[in-house]
Amino acid sequence: MGDTADRRSPLAHTADRFAAATRASGGALRLAELPFLAQVNVRLDPKGPAADAVGLALGMTLPLEPNTVVHGGGLTAVWLGPDEWLVVGPPGSQEGLQEKVRTAIGSEHASVVDVSAQRTTLLVAGRHARDLLAHGCSLDLHPRSLGAGRCAQTTLARAQVVLVPRDAYKPGFWVLVRSSFASYLADWLLDAAAEYTAPKATASAHATSEYAMPQFAETSS
């Protein structure tokens, strides 16, 4: 690994704008990059011995149900396909993680690839998180459909993303996006967030109802 002082994440140049938007929203939104998370792509036969071995080594079972995640021991295993997972861990843990998984797999047929820099992770949180994502995501984001424990690969605006709801109580998502699309997606999110981050942000949080109400209702009789 090189000197971390020289390290630069795909959205390093957006940090200030994310922070400003978060402040301006008055708590309604939180936008931030979670840079350098360890991400390891694991592909193996879910019915074979390698799946169990990896589960034991990581202290968590790999999720078998489509579009679900399992959290444990500081790691999150995200279902990407019937034989494919993304194991996400704290920054810098990718080498150890790969080692652990490879050792567990032994000579079984499996693929373990470091993809930590392939995508970066955005945090989109706050009570307007779902509203914000709904501007560009065709999935049903309602907690009845995409709540804690679930995940989805889909598109947000015109970028492919992995959405991972992060908390059962406070609305928030990880949005994993290919690094080359990150700047575009950040610009898009900041533009879409304008409604929730304008100077009178707390008032605008109720913008829809405020401006959609008939302004002459009191004259009805």
Next chain:
Amino acid sequence: MTAQTFRLPQGGRISREEALTFSFDGQEYTGFRGDTLASALLANGVHQIGTSVKLGRARGVFAAGSEEPNAVVQIEKPFPEPMLQATAVELYEGLAASSLPGRGRLADEPDPARYDAVHTHCDLLVVGAGPAGLAAAAAAARTGARVILADEQPELGGSLLGTGTLLDWAADVGAELDAAPEVRVLRRTTVFGHYDDNYVLAVERRTGHLGEKAPAHLSRERVWRIRARRVVLATGAHERSLAFGDNDRPGVMLAGAARTYVNRYGVLPGRRAVVFTTNDSAYAAALDLAAAGVEVAAVVDTRPEPGEAARVAAQAGIEVLRGYAVTGTTGEPHVTSVTAAALGEESTGRELAADLLLVSGGWNPVVHLYSQAGGKLRHDEALGSFVPDTCRQAVEVAGAAGGPASLPACLADGASAGTRAVEAEGFAIREPLQLPAAADSATSEPSSPAAQLWVVPGADPDRSFVDLQRDVTVADLARATGAGLRSVEHVKRYTTAGTAHDQGKTSGVLASGVVAHLLGVEVGELGTTTFRSPYAPVSFAALAGRDRGALHDPVRVTALHDWHIAHGAEFENVGQWKRPWYYPRDGEDMTAAVLRECRAAREGVALMDASTLGKIEVRGPDAGVFLDRLYTNMMSNLKVGRIRYGVMCGADGMVFDDGTVIRLAEDRYLTTTTTGNAAAVLEWMEEWLQTEWPELKVHCTSVTEQWATVALVGPRSRDVLGSLAPHLAVDNTDFPFMTWRDTEVAGIPARVCRISFSGELAYEINVLPWYATALWEALYEAGRPQGITPYGTETMHVLRAEKGYPIVGQDTDGTVTPQDLGMSWVVSKKKRDFVGKRSHARADASRPDRKHLVGLLPDDPGTLLPEGAHLVADAPLPEPPVPMLGHVTSSYRSAALGRTFALALVKGGRELIGDRLYAPVGGALVPVTVTSSVLYDPEGARRDG
């Protein structure tokens, strides 16, 4: 400023405390919050809104909603917008509008407002907030189901707003729905498209009605992309017009619209009215107008025995002309008198003085969305219109959208449709909705059957307008049928009837009726034209939403993008990527910059960001077998530590992609793809693995962005690399061509590959993109003594073209085999099969006149051929047809050759080497000589430095 002389002293849904100043055609007026532009103009006695598109005839307000065919205006302020319906524009302070001669004009400045879209999902979408829609939404919402109620008006109530009934109930239901957590009420929202799987589009007008006060951070219009499990269409009905002489004058208005102006807006559309009807509904309008002070001169009813409604009207002192029709109007241009004549008699008719003529030809259920959703329609004889029949989607119709219905029936119909819909989605009704007692006397009267009258006898067909917006008359339709047209679809296209902004909402069924009458067939047999989205005009800005300007399409950038910008790069779009094209220095044009960059790469050292190449890691014990099947050459025998160039073909044998294959370990390969094809190649690999060869133990993983790649190129590149990679033996014996090494460069872990796309000694240095800038800057600094030069895609293209290396997608086009490219050496003869092999054995693949990739040297070394130029054999050009021999695929100025050159695909080109061909460019024939595609260093002497 004029007084609102036609405004009633009280009543209506307007806010009289909030007077608004606006202008029309430069004249200032006042109106009230709650007015539309149309109602405010009528309140000021302004009826004429514009002139018609073809005939230039004066036209006024005809309807009171989005079905308006006539009153189309240009908005001037705050932002110019063409062709808006005055009946659908809410009045705001400072509104400036002008009349139109049938056509608007687009703004010549960019629209500063925001537009956006939101995706949403629901168990039930109810379209229309009239009595049926409100009842449906209220009944469904009580179950906890996710319900969306959308209505185009700012206030809920639909037809109730026009009739003035049950408004308190509507307000109560609205408040209840607004408060329900899983319900979304979308006011000012027009549902304009209904597609497969109940995908429904609607546009919400959010801030336009606030004029200059519209907050800049809110989108002005929003497109709602709604996915509904079930839909209830409570879209009501449109009143239909009647065709008689001069029925287009200002002052002629639909009866229901006049009623709406009185009840909803407190506006008198005239002082003395004649009502022309074929059905009972217009009597309610007559009574409401009379109650508001309009003198109703007569009701002209086509029915000889109109029944109860006529009796009530007569009792109220209104004369009813039974079995009569209006045949014409006079006025200059506003109606001043109306001629009525008894049907079936040769009579001169009666002149009735009037400044207002109300028209009702019956009611058409609004079936547009139902039809768009795939619903079938049937003709209802009694109604004289088309009504919903069956639909393959989970769509129900409630209220007047399903056919004639009294108010109590609409309410009950809506409640049961809403209940059925959510019950079908598994929600339980806990307490049924209490419906209000409907007290609308007009609708509770026993009604007598409506009549249909398509062509009024004795009226002038040349002045009997069917489609007001398109100036289509009964005579025009007769010309169409006279020309032999028998289908309404053909008549529509021949006459343009129904093709305007209103899509014939008030005239479509009338047009069908007139055509059926002319052809002597039944209307039901003839049918209607197709109902297409959008239901109402939608601005392009709303449809574009956020996808405009910088966000129009994703811009993909590499980790080095900021460096490129800081160093003045011009960029080229490659797919969605922005790649540095060239780096002009002060005063340099592109030609000078590229020649300088080329020289640096050939004579010194240069570096390029090659991060955009697709990269796929292929792992597993069968990885070699798998790659052998997809590449034309052998990959399984590649030794660990080595690199091989490979070509992939489709099953048709044509080149699909090319790149390098690196063997990382016995069971691990890293393949690269062209920049634009990365996703397609991975999908292609997965398709074979998942569908055809599931037995192969191979996994593919995209690592395109896991690695940033810097190409370090030129005879001095070894010195620069050596100075930064102390652990790497860089000399040719220890680190030969087409091998790779893991090492550190500038202290950064790196995989260095000896690959050359220029023919020069070159390295591709791969590091994590997090360290790409650190690496690049270290190389740039270390190479300073050698004059290291950053270069872009244009120089890359020149360098590779000088070597005859093709670019897939530029020098190939899906009809080119590896053999056509002169690359038989990359096609294995040993392998039993690979994708494309069998096609290479087709007779077509060995035709002697296949196009080959060759080089071209223009006779004049300064002439640059345009890419795409054709090539011909003879000068001067023979008589057409001139045989085309091929075309130029790449064309550049070469610093190394000191002249221009090109690559081209030419029929039997390899047999023509040395021959003269001509490229027609502009008016001239440019002479060129065919050469080998390899023009520089054909011996390959330079690649090892």
Next chain:
Amino acid sequence: MLLIPCPWCGSRDEAEFHYGGQAHVPYPEDPASLDDTQWARYLFFRANPKGPLAERWCHTDGCRRWFNAVRNTATHDILAVYKPGEPRPVIA
């Protein structure tokens, strides 16, 4: 916008998928043994019915899995989806 039921991810917008042409057109066991006519039939000839057609689709923006769908070409109704290697279901 159709909803296409991915066998793994459930119903998603059509825009998330790529079309892969007619299903059950297997790559020939030994292409070299086919004459030009037989090979051309594999390469260029596909069914074009009005009604149910078994097709390959890939959930490109989602799980990246290829699967088969029986789609009524006249109505766009997806009558069945099934994984590669599974037999085409009988559609009544």
